[in-house]
Amino acid sequence: MRFAAVSRYDRATMKKLILAVLAALLPASGRAQIRVITPSVMPLQGPTAPIGTSLGAPSLGAPALAPVLLPAPGVSLETAPLRLVLAGPPGAGKSTQGKRLSAEMGLPHIVASDLLREYAKTDPAVLETMNRGELVNPELIIALVKERLSRKDLQKGFILDGFPRRLAEAEALQKMAPQIAVDAVIFLNVPDAELLRRIAARGRPDDTEAIFKARLATYRSVTMPAIERLAKDVPLLTPDAASSDIDAGYANVRKALDEFISKR
Numbered sequence: 001m002r003f004a005a006v007s008r009y010d011r012a013t014m015k016k017l018i019l020a021v022l023a024a025l026l027p028a029s030g031r032a033q034i035r036v037i038t039p040s041v042m043p044l045q046g047p048t049a050p051i052g053t054s055l056g057a058p059s060l061g062a063p064a065l066a067p068v069l070l071p072a073p074g075v076s077l078e079t080a081p082l083r084l085v086l087a088g089p090p091g092a093g094k095s096t097q098g099k100r101l102s103a104e105m106g107l108p109h110i111v112a113s114d115l116l117r118e119y120a121k122t123d124p125a126v127l128e129t130m131n132r133g134e135l136v137n138p139e140l141i142i143a144l145v146k147e148r149l150s151r152k153d154l155q156k157g158f159i160l161d162g163f164p165r166r167l168a169e170a171e172a173l174q175k176m177a178p179q180i181a182v183d184a185v186i187f188l189n190v191p192d193a194e195l196l197r198r199i200a201a202r203g204r205p206d207d208t209e210a211i212f213k214a215r216l217a218t219y220r221s222v223t224m225p226a227i228e229r230l231a232k233d234v235p236l237l238t239p240d241a242a243s244s245d246i247d248a249g250y251a252n253v254r255k256a257l258d259e260f261i262s263k264r
């Protein structure tokens with residue numbers, strides 16, 4: 001019963017109650033030093049600041065000294081969001097590196113082909129296109145990415161993997177700015193021979209040698225121009241991801257990104 005009654009009080013009332021009890025308990029000489037501070041609701045200034053209420057003040061609850069919490073020198077309270085596009089030829093390791101980067105940096109990993117696979121549950125023709133190694137219709141992937149980027153979980157940024165892949169997609173992405181302006185493009189640099197080796201080891205439906213070669217050709221003629229278009233406005237990081245040792249490739253990705261972040 002007692003608890004129920006107390007919980008009905010608001011913060012200000014509770015503060016007054018505490019102050020009144022303290023005032024009754026402490027000798028007059030100690031009162032001037034007592035202040036109740038509520039950092040979580042602390043405005044920097046303003047007549048209604050319900051903080052720093054001094055027992056020595058003429059009326060209880062009147063604004064008094066409002067302590068301001070400043071960050072220690074060199075410590076920033078806010079970190080700028082990091083919005084990355086992860087690009088590279090088929091088999092470059094976008095998915096593997098993207099997953100790890102996402103886990104380490106705490107950024108959502110948005111994978112274009114995952115969005116498409118989810119959509120394909122209601123439209124199997126989309127999966128057939130993907131399995132043939134062809135790009136899906138740009139309107140569809142643009143709409144899916146746009147919807148995903150409009151959700152509320154991207155305050156810290158994101159890693160956008162496999163988008164854009166066409167000029168129209170790159171232009172659409174840039175039109176989605178400024179709310180989701182991309183900060184950098186990470187392009188995984190891997191020579192063809194290593195790509196072929198990885199693809200052969202993967203065994204996806206679109207990983208046969210013939211389909212892979214077609215995907216690589218599409219990559220060169222259609223996707224590279226889209227990345228180049230994006231890179232006109234956005235810094236392009238090109239870590240060497242050629243090593244068959246995933247950790248070594250990741251170390252290069254991380255190094256390139258850390259350098260970029262330190263110069264921002």
Ligand code: AMP
Binds near residue numbers: 112206
């Ligand atoms: P990925 O897993 O990134 O290799 O993509 C697998 C397949 O999904 C591609 O071969 C395309 O069929 C489709 N796809 C993924 N991203 C895109 C995109 N941005 N535009 C068009 N098709 C895409």
